[in-house]
Amino acid sequence: xxxxxxxxxxxxxxxxxxxxxxxxxxxxxxxxxxxxxxxxxxxxxxxxxxxxxxxxxxxxxxxxxxxxxxxxxxxxxxxxxxxxxxxxxxxxxxxxxxxxxxxxxxxxxxxxxxxxxxxxxxxxxxxxxxxxxxxxxxxxxxxxxxxxxxxxxxxxxxxxxxxxxxxxxxxxxxxxxxxxxxxxxxxxxxxxxxxxxxxxxxxxxxxxxxxxxxxxxxxxxxxxxxxxxxxxxxxxxxxxxxxxxxxxxxxxxxxxxxxxxxxxxxxxxxxxxxxxxxxxxxxxxxxxxxxxxxxxxxxxxxxxxxxxxxxxxxxxxxxxxxxxxxxxxxxxxxxxxxxxxxxxxxxxxxxxxxxxxxxxxxxxxxxxxxxxxxxxxxxxxxxxxxxxxxxxx
Amino acid sequence: xxxxxxxxxxxxxxxxxxxxxxxxxxxxxxxxxxxxxxxxxxxxxxxxxxxxxxxxxxxxxxxxxxxxxxxxxxxxxxxxxxxxxxxxxxxxxxxxxxxxxxxxxxxxxxxxxxxxxxxxxxxxxxxxxxxxxxxxxxxxxxxxxxxxxxxxxxxxxxxxxxxxxxxxxxxxxxxxxxxxxxxxxxxxxxxxxxxxxxxxxxxxxxxxxxxxxxxxxxxxxxxxxxxxxxxxxxxxxxxxxxxxxxxxxxxxxxxxxxxxxxxxxxxxxxxxxxxxxxxxxxxxxxxxxxxxxxxxxxxxxxxxxxxxxxxxxxxxxxxxxxxxxxxxxxxxxxxxxxxxxxxxxxxxxxxxxxxxxxxxxxxxxxxxxxxxxxxxxxxxxxxxxxxxxxxxx
Numbered sequence: 001x002x003x004x005x006x007x008x009x010x011x012x013x014x015x016x017x018x019x020x021x022x023x024x025x026x027x028x029x030x031x032x033x034x035x036x037x038x039x040x041x042x043x044x045x046x047x048x049x050x051x052x053x054x055x056x057x058x059x060x061x062x063x064x065x066x067x068x069x070x071x072x073x074x075x076x077x078x079x080x081x082x083x084x085x086x087x088x089x090x091x092x093x094x095x096x097x098x099x100x101x102x103x104x105x106x107x108x109x110x111x112x113x114x115x116x117x118x119x120x121x122x123x124x125x126x127x128x129x130x131x132x133x134x135x136x137x138x139x140x141x142x143x144x145x146x147x148x149x150x151x152x153x154x155x156x157x158x159x160x161x162x163x164x165x166x167x168x169x170x171x172x173x174x175x176x177x178x179x180x181x182x183x184x185x186x187x188x189x190x191x192x193x194x195x196x197x198x199x200x201x202x203x204x205x206x207x208x209x210x211x212x213x214x215x216x217x218x219x220x221x222x223x224x225x226x227x228x229x230x231x232x233x234x235x236x237x238x239x240x241x242x243x244x245x246x247x248x249x250x251x252x253x254x255x256x257x258x259x260x261x262x263x264x265x266x267x268x269x270x271x272x273x274x275x276x277x278x279x280x281x282x283x284x285x286x287x288x289x290x291x292x293x294x295x296x297x298x299x300x301x302x303x304x305x306x307x308x309x310x311x312x313x314x315x316x317x318x319x320x321x322x323x324x325x326x327x328x329x330x331x332x333x334x335x336x337x338x339x340x341x342x343x344x345x346x347x348x349x350x351x352x353x354x355x356x357x358x359x360x361x362x363x364x365x366x367x368x369x370x371x372x373x374x375x376x377x378x379x380x381x382x383x384x385x386x387x388x389x390x391x392x393x
Numbered sequence: 394x395x396x397x398x399x400x401x402x403x404x405x406x407x408x409x410x411x412x413x414x415x416x417x418x419x420x421x422x423x424x425x426x427x428x429x430x431x432x433x434x435x436x437x438x439x440x441x442x443x444x445x446x447x448x449x450x451x452x453x454x455x456x457x458x459x460x461x462x463x464x465x466x467x468x469x470x471x472x473x474x475x476x477x478x479x480x481x482x483x484x485x486x487x488x489x490x491x492x493x494x495x496x497x498x499x500x501x502x503x504x505x506x507x508x509x510x511x512x513x514x515x516x517x518x519x520x521x522x523x524x525x526x527x528x529x530x531x532x533x534x535x536x537x538x539x540x541x542x543x544x545x546x547x548x549x550x551x552x553x554x555x556x557x558x559x560x561x562x563x564x565x566x567x568x569x570x571x572x573x574x575x576x577x578x579x580x581x582x583x584x585x586x587x588x589x590x591x592x593x594x595x596x597x598x599x600x601x602x603x604x605x606x607x608x609x610x611x612x613x614x615x616x617x618x619x620x621x622x623x624x625x626x627x628x629x630x631x632x633x634x635x636x637x638x639x640x641x642x643x644x645x646x647x648x649x650x651x652x653x654x655x656x657x658x659x660x661x662x663x664x665x666x667x668x669x670x671x672x673x674x675x676x677x678x679x680x681x682x683x684x685x686x687x688x689x690x691x692x693x694x695x696x697x698x699x700x701x702x703x704x705x706x707x708x709x710x711x712x713x714x715x716x717x718x719x720x721x722x723x724x725x726x727x728x729x730x731x732x733x734x735x736x737x738x739x740x741x742x743x744x745x746x747x748x749x750x751x752x753x754x755x756x757x758x759x760x761x762x763x764x765x766x767x768x769x770x771x772x773x774x775x776x777x778x779x780x781x782x783x784x785x786x
Contacts, residue, residue: 046606225438
């Protein structure tokens with residue numbers, strides 16, 4: 001018999017009370033959570049079921065599968081319609097307003113769940129959950145640091161995986177294997193349905209300029225129109241860059257790190273743009289601290305790029321991304337968002353990835369991405385691989 | 394400049410007219426489609442945007458990303474709110490009932506989309522899309538056959554990937570690499586948010602009996618509670634089975650195939666249960682044809698299992714799956730469902746996976762899974778690897 005909670009009660013309490021603060025502010029009586037990433041956040045494991053979080057008091061865990069989990073406030077159900085009677089049994093009054101993850105759960109699921117709560121009004125707790133999850137606990141930050149160490153270890157071995165005459169896809173597959181053997185969980189967790197990727201992105205040469213349907217910073221054509229992103233079979237030849245932005249999910253918490261590799265020398269423009277990316281990361285890391293506006297980071301990056309005269313290549317060329325960074329944790333697209341119209345303000349405990357990248361026609365993508373913890377005294381970089389362009393050969 | 398449609402106009406017309414038949418039956422004026430798998434179905438590529446399908450007339454493709462796609466009826470938009478005016482420009486009257494994918498798209502997305510259509514009623518087209526996609530075209534069946542050939546090729550090489558002293562995870566990673574090098578796209582496409590897996594399932598020994606939160610036929614503990622399914626680091630030793638049920642997505646259309654491997658001999662019970670699985674597949678393949686009820690297949694499987702006295706082990710042991718087969722195509726969980734209360738009736742052009750499996754304590758999972766095309770004259774198996782238990786050593 002296994003316990004449901006795989007994080008300490010103290011850790012659970014910290015997380016639940018952050019959510020409860022959000023419920024209180026929005027005047028929501030209780031939240032009923034069923035998105036896998038949010039379930040994992042509330043319990044330390046993915047299960048099939050619901051977490052019921054009243055605005056005050058203890059959370060209840062309603063479980064459908066797996067069988068045989070134990071713990072206080074773990075209650076097995078066959079279907080969500082069982083929940084109201086079980087709440088009453090536990091002495092919980094039905095809420096007047098029920099919070100659901102309306103940005104995540106399908107319309108028909110939301111309709112079914114709200115109908116459990118008689119005349120309750122429905123409210124959206126997606127932002128409450130995003131906000132709670134954006135402020136990482138010490139334990140979560142430690143998970144991210146552990147991912148960063150393994151992520152860096154695999155990146156340091158990338159040159160040993162390369163051989164002459166390889167395609168981008170062949171190199172990607174060897175990096176995938178190295179990541180997995182180092183403990184990468186494989187799943188690249190992204191909130192929502194619209195973005196899809198397999199183990200991250202490796203883009204080489206002019207494939208960096210192939211526009212993608214997804215809201216990633218970089219594109220790539222992919223090898224199949226059912227997943228049009230990343231490696232497309234380009235042969236890696238001297239003078240091209242290979243940008244590696246692959247899966248750092250070793251602990252359930254993912255670091256996001258990009259490094260640029262090359263065979264032989266890249267041209268002067270590409271080298272300068274790469275240096276500019278490093279400069280942006282360093283300057284933003286110096287200026288970022290609690291209280292700084294996310295859009296101020298974005299604007300500073302644009303200033304540096306404009307001063308250098310590299311606007312045409314920044315964040316894509318034929319198609320441009322509208323952000324230079326994002327929160328990261330259980331998923332790769334968390335809050336805050338580092339974008340021109342972001343209303344986010346940095347807080348202690350945010351973990352953000354900064355990815356000022358350039359696409360240089362005839363060469364490929366250049367630049368770096370690091371994951372940082374926002375601390376009172378400034379930012380801690382937790383993705384420590386060499387930042388220079390790294391020789392594959 | 395690339396064309397948006399990556400399938401022939403005739404192929405598009407076949408698919409759209411199947412959807413339009415569904416719209417007509419449900420009296421829905423038009424559907425607005427935005428789920429990636431359905432977008433891919435309607436165009437042959439994943440793009441960010443919407444397919445507008447009137448109940449009569451031509452579909453329109455409203456695209457946000459990627460940039461620069463061309464084609465008749467390809468219309469770029471910045472946001473969905475642009476759609477109504479563009480429909481009017483194209484001479485399309487606004488529908489009185491708008492069909493949305495309410496089983497798939499988030500509540501807040503559905504609210505936003507329905508608001509585009511003034512006083513239109515909203516209806517759910519999820520079942521219409523599932524039904525259309527469950528009847529594969531000749532072209533789609535050919536994509537599935539191609540996946541089946543590559544899938545079988547990789548499975549035939551599994552023994553060469555094994556060495557003494559391997560864990561289940563180590564073997565899984567080598568199979569992942571072999572699949573990818575053979576052209577597997579990587580993404581294991583599953584409809585909905587609740588089921589998650591990375592490149593499929595490999596389960597060894599008693600890990601087969603670890604219950605999972607997901608609605609897959611087999612479980613496994615996994616290596617991390619953020620993705621609790623599959624390999625858990627079990628050392629592969631003589632007498633254990635290794636069940637391989639990994640990603641057959643080579644063409645955007647996935648075959649589903651399971652084979653059982655072992656080191657040394659398995660015990661008598663496991664061998665007999667494995668033979669029973671083969672027997673079930675063969676008997677069901679003989680009885681399945683258009684007009685046969687899906688639940689009749691399920692019931693026949695249960696009869697065979699009960700006659701053999703293997704009920705305790707069938708479709709899991711500590712936790713049991715409630716189905717023995719399912720439709721497969723762009724996603725792994727399509728219609729029809731082969732389950733006791735299924736109301737599905739087999740149709741020509743259905744493609745189904747049958748996976749009668751057993752979990753034998755002390756040994757592991759045994760059995761096979763094949764993907765079949767339902768034809769007028771009976772079923773065609775498109776996953777042709779040897780069905781016997783295959784020696785790894």
